[in-house]
Amino acid sequence: MRDILSNILTPRRKNQLSSAIAKGLELSKVLALNVIAARTLQIEQYGLLNLIISIGAILGVIAEFRVQEIVVRKIASGADQSRVICEGLAVGLFFSTSVTLTVLISASFLADSFNWIHYATIYSLIHITSAAKIFKYALLANSKNFDIAISEIASAILLVAFLLFAIMQSFSISSYIYARVIDIGASSLVALALYNKRHKFNLQAPSLKKTVSLCVECFPLVISGALIIFLQRADHLMVSYLRGNQELGIYSAATTILTLFCVAPILLSQTNAPEIFKLRGTDDEIVAGRVAYLKENIRIGLTLSALLGILSGVLPSFLFGEDYADASSILAASFITPLIVSIGAASSQIIIADRKGSIIFYKSLLAIAINIAMNAALIPAYGGLGAAIATITALFITNILSNLVIPKYRYIWKIQIKALTPLNQRTP
Known part of the structure; x- marks a missing residue:
């Protein structure tokens, strides 16, 4: 029986199964949040929430600057992992912070005219938190999807505790946004810990030249990604x-x-x-x-x-x-x-x-x-x-x-x- 399972569950298929489990957990959390929001909020409020998500998704492409795909390719091709991660993290934090500041400045001028700008300001926290998702992509590049699944399980536990509190306090659009921040932040931190355990991540000052080079390489993907998200x-x-x-x-x-x-x-x-x-x-x-x-x-x-x-x-x-x-x-x-x-x-x-x-x-x-x-x-x-x-x-x-x-x-x-x-x- 063990030999049969070994033949069926090859390393490649184990990695795919772990990836499916990890993404299934991530999607389950998002679906649960949407079900709670739809059944708790009025239809019009649920529509407003999705308007915020749509605006946030478009800004998110610029905030994350599409470094993940390039990081996966570089790590899979044998590049220095810590250096590549630090460069990607620097790019992600720079652009996510810039987008957040832009939203905050816009909110100071538009708050009286647009009822969504307040929520968009809160939503911008997701952009900064998402910069840490780079460690999940580093695990992906190393075919360590089982570790990604563990990070999703850990964040799910924390998310459930927050949702119970939010529902008791009257679930709102802000509750949904904070739940997403907690989910992304917790899973990324656990991914960092697991990556460090396996690969000994070394925090180092990124090379300005290589960071700029990464931005140049990512730029067409950012434009394309922003257009695709806008299309969606x-x-x-x-x-x-x-x-x-x-x-x-x-x-x-x-x-x-x-x-x-x-x-x-x-x-x-x-x-x-x-x-x-x-x-x-x-x-x-x-x-x-x-x-x-x-x-x-x-x-x-x-x-x-x-x-x-x-x-x-x-x-x-x-x-x-x-x-x-x-x-x-x-x-x-x-x-x-x-x-x-x-x-x-x-x-x-x-x-x-x-x-x-x-x-x-x-x-x-x-x-x-x-x-x-x-x-x-x-x-x-x-x-x-x-x-x-x-x-x-x-x-x-x-x-x-x-x-x-x-x-x-x-x-x-x-x-x-x-x-x-x-x-x-x-x-x-």
């Missing part, structure tokens, strides 16, 4: 503006569930990314390895899309209550999204491996222009359903079709086609 969140902003926070509350219930189904392929692409960074051999062998990598991601995306289509009619009411039943039609229209995201997430890791991210933001610019135009045309008449259709179209353009249009990424298109046709063909 523009629908929330426009639903709020065109139809109000009541409609946004319904739409947010659907997108919260949709996010759960889209995280697994993103996680799988990140977990297996070090293997892509280490690929060596002939051009044909490298392409074959990348096709196999993409194919694995597509299978999980296709499975989740089918599952979402089956469950879309019952999940909103089951999780958030009957007041959110109208979110089912939005969710059903979005069922293909996990598959599209699975293709895009894996393709982005290949672009990072090839260091060809300098013009990646053009893909997002094209999609955003189409997304905003479609949102403006469809949301007034169809509300959240129109926003869902616009978002699916934009994601398809960003993750797939743009690779055919942009010459520099046409080789990604060819890899995608090889991985998609046929799905059941084994790649050597």
Whole structure:
């Protein structure tokens, strides 16, 4: 029996299983927070909360400055880990602090005009706390996803204690934000302790030259990431503006569930990314390895899309209550999204491996222009359903079709086609 388990649970699969457990715990905490918020707050307040989250997500790309992906690649490629982490941490803290100060200054001028700016100020604490997440990515680069799972369990215990207190004191939008700060901070600190135990982290003054070089390398990814997040969140902003926070509350219930189904392929692409960074051999062998990598991601995306289509009619009411039943039609229209995201997430890791991210933001610019135009045309008449259709179209353009249009990424298109046709063909 032990030999059978050893053959089934290879080191690679153990790492993937640990990664799935870690991300499952992280998502469970976020889902629990959203369920509590939806069932405690009024729909309009829940819509306002998601407006804050949308604004925070856009600012968060700049605050974190997308250093995590580059740090994973450098560590997986054999760079000095402590030095790389210190450089990434310095960049993250600089930009997160800058974003926080900008929000604070804006709040002093806009507090009387915008009811969301107060909460956005509190939310900015998440940006600073998230800089410490770099230790979780360092563990990921070293294939130590079991340690990441431990960090999520530890933060979950602290989070439960805080939520019990918050619910007894009357749960509010601020309670949700503080809960996220506690969750991210606790898991990052435990990840730091576990990383230090295994790899002896040495705090050192980062090289200014190398830190600037890291910023230059990250900049195209930051622009692309900000555009992608804006693409993902523009629908929330426009639903709020065109139809109000009541409609946004319904739409947010659907997108919260949709996010759960889209995280697994993103996680799988990140977990297996070090293997892509280490690929060596002939051009044909490298392409074959990348096709196999993409194919694995597509299978999980296709499975989740089918599952979402089956469950879309019952999940909103089951999780958030009957007041959110109208979110089912939005969710059903979005069922293909996990598959599209699975293709895009894996393709982005290949672009990072090839260091060809300098013009990646053009893909997002094209999609955003189409997304905003479609949102403006469809949301007034169809509300959240129109926003869902616009978002699916934009994601398809960003993750797939743009690779055919942009010459520099046409080789990604060819890899995608090889991985998609046929799905059941084994790649050597």
